[in-house]
Amino acid sequence: MTTTKITKRPSAPASASHHAKTSAPERKKWGYTVLAIVFLAIMLFPVYWMINASLQPNGTTLETSWLPLKPDFSGYATAINEQGGNLGTSLIISLGSVVLCLAIAAPAAYALAYFKVRGAGVVLFAILISQMIPGIVVANALYTAYNDLGLLNSIPGLILADSSHGIPFAILIIRAFMNGMPASVIEAARVDGAGHVRAFWSIVVPLSRNSLITAGLFTFLFTWSDFLFALTLTTTEAVRPVTLGIFQYIGAYVNDWSSVMATAVLASIPAIILLVAAQKYIAAGTTGGAVK
Amino acid sequence: MSLSTDVSLTNSGPGKPGATQEESQSPAQPSPRNNRRSRQRRERLFQWLFLVPAVIYMALFFGYPVVKNVVMSFQDYTTATFFTGEAPWVGLANYATVLSSSLFSTSLINTALFTIGSIVGQFVVGLALAIFFQRKFPLNGILRSLLLLPWLLPLIVSSAVWRWILDKDSGALNRFLGQLHIVDTGIPWLTSTSLALIAVVGVNIWIGIPFNLTILYGGLQEIPDELYEAGSLDGATGWKAFRHITWPMLRPVVSVVLVLGVVYTLKVLDIILGLTNGGPANSTQTIATQSYALSFQEFKFGEGAALGNVLVIISLVFAVLYLRASRRSVDE
Known part of the structure; x- marks a missing residue:
C-alpha cells in the first residue's frame, strides 16, 4: 500500500x-x-x-418521541395559563433589578475608575470578597430582616435582594471599561462648566454605553434566573417568580412533562434572545467579568 | 484645571492638620488658600457621593448578612423568635449540634466530591474544547458562542430538563442506552443512592463547560504566536509545545478559573435542589443544601446559620487563593 x-x-x-x-x-x-x-x-x-x-401532547409521560413530528401546543396553553403570571412577575423583578443595578453600579464604577477616590481599594476588595459569600448565608439573614420589615412576598424585596447577583459584577465590568476612557474628554466638559452630575450623565454615560448594556443584560439574566431568593424570601403565592413555579412543578411527582418543559422553554427565552441578538455584549461579559 | 491632579495631590498628603478648623471658618472673608482647600473638600465629598449608594448597598446586602449570620449562629433562633422576638444566647451549642450530627460528615464529603468532580470535569473538557477552537475553521465563532447556551439558561430550567432526561423509566438517556442494548432495565440515575451524586456532578459539568471554555479560550488567544514559532524551531510542537509554552503561559488564567470555579461550586444550591432535593437518603446533600434545609425546612435558623458559616470559612480559604490569583488583573 x-x-x-x-x-x-x-x-x-x-x-x-x-x-x-x-x-x-x-x-x-x-x-x-x-x-x-x-x-x-x-x-x-x-x-x-x-x-x-x-411540543408533545399533554399527558404522554411514557414515551416522548425523538422528533416533534406532530407538534402539540397544549403544553404551552397550560404553561401560560398556570405560569403566565409568574413569568410577568419575573419580568418586572428583572427589569426593576436592571434599573437599580445600573443606577448604583454606574456612578460607583465612575468614582472608582476616574476619581480614584480614597478607599477605592477597599471597595474593590469588598466586591471580590462578596463573591465568596454563599447565597444561603445572605438569604438566611435577609429572611429575618425582611420578616421584620414586611418585605417578604414583595416585589421590591425581591428586586433589592436579586440585585446582589448583578451589582458587584456590574461595578467590575463598567469600571474595567471606564478605565480605558480618555480622561481628557471629561476634563474638557468640566472646564466648560459642567457639574459632576452633568458631566457624568451627558459625557460618561453615553461613552460607556456598551459596558452599561453588557452589565444590564447580565443583571437581567442573573435576576431572571434567580432561584434562591425566590425560594427563601417568598412564602405565599402572592409573588412568585417563574423559577419557583418550575421548582414547584418538579417538586411533586410530574405527570405532565409537556407543560413543565413548555414553561422551561418560556423561561429560557431571555437567554436565547440575548445569545442570538446580543452576542457581542454577552461575549464581552463572559470574559470581562471573570478575568478583568 | 485638571481636577484629577488636584485630587491626587491632596490624596497623596498624609494627615491634614487644621483641616477641621478651616471648614468652620466663616465664608464671609475667605482667604484664597482656605477657599481652595474647602473647595477641594467639597470636591472630594462630591466624588464620594458617586460611590455612596454602592457602599450602602454592599453593606446592607453582603456586610449585614454576614454579621447577622454570625450573631444568629450563637442564638437559639427558631420560628418562635418571630413571635416572641426572643432568641436566647446558646454559645457554641448550634455549632456543636451541627458539627456532631452524622449528616455533617456526609454533607462535607458530598460537598468535596461534588466540587472536585465538577471542577475537574468542567476544566478538562473546557480546556480540550478551548484548544480545539484555537484552530481556524469556518463558523468557529458562531459555534463557540452557541456553546454558551447551557451556561446562560436559568439553573432551575436546566435541572428540570435533566430531571426529565435522566428519568428512570422514560428518560431520554435510558431510552437511548436501551436502544443501543447497553442496558436492559432503566438505570435509576437520580433515585439510586450510589448514582445520584454522579448524575448531579455530570449535570453541573455540563453547565460549567461553557464558562471554562470561554475563559480558557480567551487566555489561549493572548499567548503570542511568536512563542510557538520560536518553539517549533527548537522542535517543540504538539504535546511538547503544550507543556512548555501553552501551559506555563496559561497558568494565571487557569488559577483564576479553578478558584472561581471552586468558590461558585461550593455554594451551588439550585441544581441539587432541582435535581434531587438532597436525596435520595441524603446522598446528594451538601453543606449548602443542608444549611438551607435546617433554616427553611426545619426552621432552625441558628443551626442553619452555623452551618452557613462553616461554608463561609471553607470559601474564605479559597478566597485567599482567588485574591492572589486575581490581584494582578484588578490592579491593572
Whole structure:
C-alpha cells in the first residue's frame, strides 16, 4: 500500500495534484467544523430535548418521541395559563433589578475608575470578597430582616435582594471599561462648566454605553434566573417568580412533562434572545467579568 | 484645571492638620488658600457621593448578612423568635449540634466530591474544547458562542430538563442506552443512592463547560504566536509545545478559573435542589443544601446559620487563593 502511494504521487498529473493541494486544507477545515457541530449537538441536546418535549401532547409521560413530528401546543396553553403570571412577575423583578443595578453600579464604577477616590481599594476588595459569600448565608439573614420589615412576598424585596447577583459584577465590568476612557474628554466638559452630575450623565454615560448594556443584560439574566431568593424570601403565592413555579412543578411527582418543559422553554427565552441578538455584549461579559 | 491632579495631590498628603478648623471658618472673608482647600473638600465629598449608594448597598446586602449570620449562629433562633422576638444566647451549642450530627460528615464529603468532580470535569473538557477552537475553521465563532447556551439558561430550567432526561423509566438517556442494548432495565440515575451524586456532578459539568471554555479560550488567544514559532524551531510542537509554552503561559488564567470555579461550586444550591432535593437518603446533600434545609425546612435558623458559616470559612480559604490569583488583573 505504502509503496504504491509513494510511486503514484510523482506520477500524478500536475493539474490534479495542484487541485488536491489547495482543497486538502480547505477540506480539513470543514472537517473541524463538522467536529465542532458534533460537540455542539451533544452539548445542546438537552435544549433540543426541552423544546421537543414541550411540543408533545399533554399527558404522554411514557414515551416522548425523538422528533416533534406532530407538534402539540397544549403544553404551552397550560404553561401560560398556570405560569403566565409568574413569568410577568419575573419580568418586572428583572427589569426593576436592571434599573437599580445600573443606577448604583454606574456612578460607583465612575468614582472608582476616574476619581480614584480614597478607599477605592477597599471597595474593590469588598466586591471580590462578596463573591465568596454563599447565597444561603445572605438569604438566611435577609429572611429575618425582611420578616421584620414586611418585605417578604414583595416585589421590591425581591428586586433589592436579586440585585446582589448583578451589582458587584456590574461595578467590575463598567469600571474595567471606564478605565480605558480618555480622561481628557471629561476634563474638557468640566472646564466648560459642567457639574459632576452633568458631566457624568451627558459625557460618561453615553461613552460607556456598551459596558452599561453588557452589565444590564447580565443583571437581567442573573435576576431572571434567580432561584434562591425566590425560594427563601417568598412564602405565599402572592409573588412568585417563574423559577419557583418550575421548582414547584418538579417538586411533586410530574405527570405532565409537556407543560413543565413548555414553561422551561418560556423561561429560557431571555437567554436565547440575548445569545442570538446580543452576542457581542454577552461575549464581552463572559470574559470581562471573570478575568478583568 | 485638571481636577484629577488636584485630587491626587491632596490624596497623596498624609494627615491634614487644621483641616477641621478651616471648614468652620466663616465664608464671609475667605482667604484664597482656605477657599481652595474647602473647595477641594467639597470636591472630594462630591466624588464620594458617586460611590455612596454602592457602599450602602454592599453593606446592607453582603456586610449585614454576614454579621447577622454570625450573631444568629450563637442564638437559639427558631420560628418562635418571630413571635416572641426572643432568641436566647446558646454559645457554641448550634455549632456543636451541627458539627456532631452524622449528616455533617456526609454533607462535607458530598460537598468535596461534588466540587472536585465538577471542577475537574468542567476544566478538562473546557480546556480540550478551548484548544480545539484555537484552530481556524469556518463558523468557529458562531459555534463557540452557541456553546454558551447551557451556561446562560436559568439553573432551575436546566435541572428540570435533566430531571426529565435522566428519568428512570422514560428518560431520554435510558431510552437511548436501551436502544443501543447497553442496558436492559432503566438505570435509576437520580433515585439510586450510589448514582445520584454522579448524575448531579455530570449535570453541573455540563453547565460549567461553557464558562471554562470561554475563559480558557480567551487566555489561549493572548499567548503570542511568536512563542510557538520560536518553539517549533527548537522542535517543540504538539504535546511538547503544550507543556512548555501553552501551559506555563496559561497558568494565571487557569488559577483564576479553578478558584472561581471552586468558590461558585461550593455554594451551588439550585441544581441539587432541582435535581434531587438532597436525596435520595441524603446522598446528594451538601453543606449548602443542608444549611438551607435546617433554616427553611426545619426552621432552625441558628443551626442553619452555623452551618452557613462553616461554608463561609471553607470559601474564605479559597478566597485567599482567588485574591492572589486575581490581584494582578484588578490592579491593572
